[in-house]
Amino acid sequence: MQIAILPAPTPAFEDLVNTHTDFCDGTAPAESCHRLPVSRLFTPDITVWVAHEGDALTGMGALKVLSPTEGEVKSMHTRAAQRGKGTARAILRTIIDAARAKGLTRLSLETGTNPLFGPAVALYRAAGFSDCPPFGDYVLDPHSLFLTLELTTAEAPA
Template sequence: MSSRTGEQRTTPRITVDDLTGSDIAALLATHLSEMRANSPDDSMHALDLSALRHPDITFWSVREGSDLLGCGALKQLDASHGEIKSMRTAAEHTGRGVATALLTHIVDEARARGYRRLSLETGAAPYYLPAQRLYTRHGFAFCPPFADYAEDPHSVFMTLAL
């Protein structure tokens, strides 16, 4: 991740997060609010704090010193398939490579777990195009719905063979 010119920064770290901090709760509240604003209710698949605490989900935060830069999660769908959930960069830290670092971390973790495939759902509206570009740059391809998802004009499904 790059530093902004003239600022002293510590090395960002990606760690498993217990979802108890007020900063992560605020970032996820912003995430949910923006997802609701850009997707119809029946097409909004972002998880709240309670759902992210499910045992099949590992949740990470990216921090630099005490600053929360972003977050993301990996949900185990079965022994060979994982799903990316809740990828988010804090607004004041976009453009620094936070999402790329976190996505790389999640892909590496999925490989370490022995998954053969990693998938995700994101929105189809223009608001979601930067996310789609990020995933495409990292080898994800568009695919049909997976797991319990159904065909939906407001959703885009992507997958990466590991």
């Protein structure tokens, strides 16, 4: 598996974002879905990584810098056929390492409460993320779970 920064959208990436959008939109009402469209992922405050196996794009994730000390994990998604093979873990490790390299001391995320998000929540908890209140522009929502990781004391996931 290869993980690399994606500097601009590609057709394969757009297809994966559409798959992610369909997945998220099927789990909660529209006002509770916080996934980003392709056009909002390629901005100066966001870095996008993709995983490839050969020519196949298998997963994605992004780091949004919220402030000089805080970042947010965005748009984590692994193709269904790749789940359970370490793709998401490798992307998350890359994001955590990049956040540390930028000098961020806190990394947070919002994910869904639908049972379909259970494997993602387990991945984040295994990486050291713990529950937190809404951050940034988020508000309490029964369809959202907020997690955070203190980067100054946490180890990168294995």
